[in-house]
Amino acid sequence: xxxxxxxxxxxxxxxxxxxxxxxxxxxxxxxxxxxxxxxxxxxxxxxxxxxxxxxxxxxxxxxxxxxxxxxxxxxxxxxxxxxxxxxxxxxxxxxxxxxxxxxxxxxxxxxx
Amino acid sequence: xxxxxxxxxxxxxxxxxxxxxxxxxxxxxxxxxxxxxxxxxxxxxxxxxxxxxxxxxxxxxxxxxxxxxxxxxxxxxxxxxxxxxxxxxxxxxxxxxxxxxxxxxxxxxxxx
Numbered sequence: 001x002x003x004x005x006x007x008x009x010x011x012x013x014x015x016x017x018x019x020x021x022x023x024x025x026x027x028x029x030x031x032x033x034x035x036x037x038x039x040x041x042x043x044x045x046x047x048x049x050x051x052x053x054x055x056x057x058x059x060x061x062x063x064x065x066x067x068x069x070x071x072x073x074x075x076x077x078x079x080x081x082x083x084x085x086x087x088x089x090x091x092x093x094x095x096x097x098x099x100x101x102x103x104x105x106x107x108x109x110x111x112x
Numbered sequence: 113x114x115x116x117x118x119x120x121x122x123x124x125x126x127x128x129x130x131x132x133x134x135x136x137x138x139x140x141x142x143x144x145x146x147x148x149x150x151x152x153x154x155x156x157x158x159x160x161x162x163x164x165x166x167x168x169x170x171x172x173x174x175x176x177x178x179x180x181x182x183x184x185x186x187x188x189x190x191x192x193x194x195x196x197x198x199x200x201x202x203x204x205x206x207x208x209x210x211x212x213x214x215x216x217x218x219x220x221x222x223x224x
Contacts, residue, residue, distance in 0.1 A: 031211055042116070042202060042215035043155075088154065092211055098143065099168055100213060104154035 005103050006089060012109040019076040021106040023089030024069075030092050032065055033100070034074050037086045046074075046087075076108075084110045114138065116216035118203050124222045125193050133188040133219045137205030143167075144186040145213060146178060147202040155202065161186055162208075193223045 007022045023032070031050045035043040049056045049065045049072065056063045062075040076083055086107045090100040117136045125131050137144050146158040157170035161180035169176075175191040184205075190197055200220050204213035 033211065035215075040200060040218070040220070042217045043204075043213075045212050045214070048212060090213075098206065098209075098211055099145070099157065099160055100211065102147075102155040102157070 006087070006106040008106060009104070010107040010109070012111060013079060015079060015081055015110050015112050017079055019079050019083070019108055019110075021074045021087050021108070023072045023074070023103055025072075025089075025091045025101075025103075026070065027091075028094050029067075030094065032063075032072050033090045034061075034063060034072075035088045035090060037088065037105070039085070043088065079108075079110045081110050081112050084108060116203060116205050116214050118201075118216035118219050120219060121217070122220045122222070124224065126224050127193055127195060129193050131190045131193060131197075131221055133190075133201050133203075133221070134185065135188070135203030135205075135216060136185045137203075138214055140207065141205035141214070142184055142208050143206045144180055144184065145204045145206070146186070146188050147204070148172075149200045149202060149218075150196075151199070158201075159188065190221070195223050197221060198223045 005024050031048050033048045034046045037043045047058045047063050049063050060077045065072045086105045088105045089103045119134045143162040145160050147155040149155050159169050159178050160167045164180050178188040180186045200218045202218045204215045206213045
């Protein structure tokens, strides 16, 4: 079953603007990950944030995690056309070892 | 380092036939995951193999099966194909004890 739910389902912004996507989940987790998928291709790992971390940065990416609200956000600053992709959050389930539970994704379109 | 590879890239079958999809994980990775992604949707977990054993399977009928070989490569078999089996099938691998998954480019299965 899908645990994560991304919000919004789709987002269209101008190049150079910031893009924020949110993910909510239901159970206790060890960590949360964000992945990117370019059209019809494999997913690429972006960032992993552990349950005891509140914020993490990687280049133009900033991820926050609020375990009390069971939610995470992914911020992409100074967006570029190449950021156009679908973004998925994935959480582990404490009962499922290393199996990940995936959200439905946010489709991000960056307009030049 | 070579990434996860999948073959074939595209596969066209007719309803009722069988399909075999193959995946080679990154060298040193012992876990292989299979996902189904219907057009425009999120990832649906199919199967998880680790050290040659099936660790878990998603909510799919028994006609979806697979195996993992001693070299950790894996095969997904879909019997009695139905039209709704048309999708992108993604394989991912991970290191033992790691939550991060590395994805292959996928196999696009079309059932006519």
